[in-house]
Structures are given as C-alpha cells and as structure tokens.
Amino acid sequence: MKAKPVIPIGPYHPLQEEPEFWKLVVDGETVVDVDVRIGYNHRGIEKISESKSFDQSIFIVERICGICSSSHPIACVQAIEDLAGIEVPERALYIRTITQELERIHSHMLWLGLAGHFLGYNTVFMWGWKYREPICDIMEMVTGNRQNYAMHKVGGVRRDIEKEHVSYILTRLDEFLKQLDILKGAVLDDPVLHTRLEGIGILTKEAAIEYSALGPTARASGYDIDVRRDHPYGVYDKVKWNVITQEKGDVFAKAVVRILEMYESARIIRQCLDRLPDGPIDSKPKEIPPGEGIGVAEAPRGEVFHYVKSDGTNSPVRHKIRAPTYMNFPTFRETVIGETVSDATIILAAIDPCYCCTERMIVVDDSNKELFRAQELVRLSQEKTARIRERFRMKQ
C-alpha cells in the first residue's frame, strides 16, 4: 500500500504562531486522517507551582496563558479557598466577575480577528484588534495591566475599582459595543463568509458529549454547558444573563456563539458595576490548613480546572491543572477528517486553541530502553552543525 502524503501544519507554520504540530494525512486535498503532537513548549508549571508558596503559585499559573490570565488565577484561588474554607468578601467577588467577563470579551475579540486572518480576511483581523483596544484600556484601569493582570489573590483581589472609574468603564464599554455592532454586521451578513464557514467542521451534539468538548466549542453544537451557570462562582448566580447556544456545530456557529457571548459579558459587567457593594476586598487569610480543594472557572475557551492539595506547609504538595483546549483537541478527529486542506486550517482554529495551556510533557516509551541522555543529544547537535557547515563550505 502506498503511503499517503502528509501535510504538516507546524511546528512552525504561519497559521498559528505557536509551536504545535498537526499531521494531516491527505488524499488530494481531502484530509483522511489527523494526528496532533503537543509538548514543544512544556514548562512544567505544575511542578514549579509545587515548589512555590501559595501566593507565588498564583503568580505562576497566571503565566500559563497570556490570554486567560484571569481565569487560571481565579480557578487556582478558588481551589485554595475551597481547601482552606476561606470566605471572600462580596465586593471582591463582584470585581472578580468583572475581570472575568472583560477577559472573555477581549479573548473572543482576539479570536474573531485571528479567524479573519486565517481566512485571508486581514481587514477583519486589523479591525477586530483595534476594536479590542477599549477593553484593554478598561483592563488597565481596573487591574493596572493590559495583560497578565495580577488581580487575584487568595481571599480576595488586589485592587479596588474606584468610584470615579465606573463612568469611564461604562463609556468605553458603550464605545466598544457600538463597534461590535458594526463588526457583527460585517461578519454575520457577509455572503462570502457564509459560504466559506457554514457546514464545515461540523461537531454533532453527540460527538461533543462523547469527546467532552468544553466552552463555546460545545455550546455551538447545542451542548448546553457553562460553569458559570452550572457551578456558579463569583456572582454569576446574582446577575441576569443567558447561556448562548447554537445547534449546527459548524465553524460559523462557533463564531456566532462567541460574538453573542460578548454581548452577554457586557450585560454582566454593567449589572456588576451597578450593584457593586461597599466593603473590604480582601479577607486576608493567614493559614492554609492541610486538605484538598477544587476550583473551576469558565475561561473564554471552556472550563478551567485546578486541583490543589496541601499538607499544612506554605506550598501545595500537588497542583493539577486542566485547561479547556486539552479537552477540545480530540474533537478534530470528528471535525477535520473529510474536509479539504483549505478548510482544515479554519476548523483547527475554530476551537480557539491555546497551546501554552495544553502543553504536556511527552514521554517516549520504547520498552524501557533508554533512548538518549543529555550528553548524547549535545553530541548529535554538534555533529549536525558540523555537517551543515561542511555542506556550505563545499558549495562555496
């Protein structure tokens, strides 16, 4: 049997500027098989976190992902609060919710721009990212940073929202919503986008449940899950909002879900600012007792899960993190196979993959035989350099 040609997407590919490798086995332009390899950028965050104190481990998990730098810390502090039974002041919960929703808007906007870029629609890319600016400005006002907010701590938040900031936030939010209306019209009413995105990469509801898809990926397939409603944290149970679902499960449905979710997020932020109670923002806990805790948060891409185990010292003995993209990756077998290479790229991007969250260490297990030691890898690398040098010397 003849081996089928392989189209490699990655580890370095202009589609996604992150090291990730998809092996698309193709027959002509049709994808017949897909394989994914992760682990090019493994940083060992869980292990690092276990060697740091609880406060420092929040700093570490914030750096798992530049985009979800509110969701990971929230899940982490909730895990620690769960294990220690810490009460969080009401005002801090409101502020946490506001940062979460701001993060969701900016992440969805970022995805929308990138999706345009993947389709060769660079105007949407540039406009989307420009429209995201007001949100980043609000973030800077609320947390002090445009990215990597450093907002959350065990027992509360680090920064308060001043009274005079509220009107600024509302004006910028209005400005953003006006621009979002324009972009929504440009994206959802574009006939070319419809023909390009509708009916491709369909993930059925059954498949979404079977593969345990999360977040907008699942909701676009009609699988109605949302951590914010199912296991409320922050003040999500105290404000009015809707879980957006779509039935079709194709790439277009995923785009629609994300666009409509931005409106819901804006609604939540408004209500939170309206009802922001007075009071402290930090309960200043002192001791973390032994025990186990679980924290979940709805990141823009789906459920983030943190598990923390403590033995009474000042650092966790086990810190387990599961990011949503890790659960969404396997759905590619359902969505990509049978599509063409031109559609494969946008389908791969449609789950809004976040690689740094997903990185896992790869163990090459060749029946307990030792493959390479560090010394040998260095030797191999030096040999290759010598070979390349030799080749170029011969050419000149």
Added chain:
Amino acid sequence: MKIAEQLFLFLVFPGLLFSATMGLFVGWIDRKLTARLQWRAGPPWYQNFVDFIKLALYKETLVPHGAPKIIFLGMPIVGLAAATLVSTLVLVSNVKPHSGFIGDLIVVVYLLLIPPLSLIIGAFSSGNSFASLGASREMKLMLSYELPFILALAVPIMKSGSAIRLGEIILYQQSNGTLIASFSGAISFFAMLLCVQAKLGFIPFDIPEAETEIIAGPYIEYSGKALAILKLTKSILMFVVPILLVTLYFGGLAFSAAGIVKTILSYLFILILMIVIKNTNPRVRIDQALRFFWTVITLLAVISVIFAYLGY
C-alpha cells in the same frame, strides 16, 4: 537599427525598466491603501524598491535538494519576460494605435498565461509538498477564470469590427465613445474585473498562495534573486493589467492635457476597485471559486456577448 529600437522598447521604455518601476510604485499604492483601510500607517513610497533591492542583492538564492536547477531558477525569468512583453505590447499599441499587428490581442492573452504557468512548473520542480499543492490550486484557478476571461474579451473585439487588434479597439473607442458606456461593455467589464482579480492572485482568489493554509504555496522554496524576479513579475502584471482594462473599456491612454487626467482617473478607479474588493472579502475555497467562475461569471460574460451581438 531596427533591432536596437526593438530592444530599447522591450528593455527600457515602455518595457522592463519602465514597467518594473511603475509596477513597484503601483505595488506601494496597493500596500498603502490596504494599510489605510485596515487602520495601519502603511509603508513609505520606496518600500517596494527597497524590498526588491534587498532580495536581489543581499539575500542568498537557495535551490532545494533534488530540484533541477535550470528549471527551478529559469522559470521565474520566463515569467518575467512574458510579463514584460505584455506591458510592451499594450503600451506601444496605446502610444501608436496604428502600429501593432492583427491578432496582437491574442498574443497578449497567451502571454498573460505564461507567468502562472512558469510559476506552476517552477513550483512542481521544487519538490515541496506545499508548493505542489499550491501549483495544483493555481492550475485549477487558471482553468476556472480563463473561460469567462476570453468570453468577456469577445465583447470589445465584436464591438470594434472583429479586428483582433488592440489599436483597432482604441481607434473604435476614439470615434464611438468608450465601451464601458455601452450596456454590453459594462457587463463585460464587470466579469473581466473579477477574472483579473483571480489572474493577479488577489483576495478572494489568492487561493494558490494562501499564506495561512499552505504557506505561500508555489513561492515557498524561492528565495533571493529568484524570489525578487517573481515579485517583480507580479508587480509588472499589477501595473499592466489595469492598463489593459483601460485600453479595452475606457478608450485607452490619452496624451492630451485633459486626456491624461482622464486616463489617470480611470486607471486609479480600476486599481482602487480591485484593492477594495481585495480588502473586503475573505479567501474562498478552490471549488467555490471554480463554481463561481463557471456559473455566475461565465453567464455574465455570455449575456454581455449576446448584447454585443444585438448591438447594445
């Protein structure tokens, strides 16, 4: 003496040197306008020249292992020669409408086919899987846009008394008014505009290059001088194809004071129209492009031919 004159026409004015300079400049208009549409600042006017000099003089030209060197490096030159010849033919016919020969329009159509064909051969010879995917897409795209392109081209020919000569079309329009003003001419122009969009590899028909899918496709293995030549070919085509449209539908280039203004305006109209289409559409899939050209655009072209036959 005759040969020297011909060589001057081909190599300096209005051939290689002139069209290359203009092409790189028009490329800047494209980049600047695209940037402004996307709320970016855009490059300074000399950016394309600097890019070209960098590629041609300072960058290494690599040939992939196992690629036949002559074909791989020769094909860009073939494409450049064809593009230059197109620009020479079209511009000379515009300056001297009585020169030229019967059937020079057919020669132009054939020569316009050579740059993509040479790119396809060069890409296949490189042996890269992305390049061959891009080349096969380029081939499918050619198949799709050539039919309506030639059908639409029939309208100016029929209108100008079935002389297949660029000069004849210009002379006809000088005495009878521009073709775009006629009903069949307008439909034919519209069909032609979209075919040309595909010919130049602009979005929504930049399927063969598709940076985010197949990493620039046919161009992937090219570097240094060869890449510079390929980019130059593209720039020359970008300069000359709108001129071809001006010649066919807007009465050609005029050289009186009022005529120059009108010429520049109609040229910019076509160019800006193409750039705006390019920036307000996502890339389509190759099968969608094929369907689009063979149904909608071919139908439009056929309608325009029927109206031209009826005399509208």
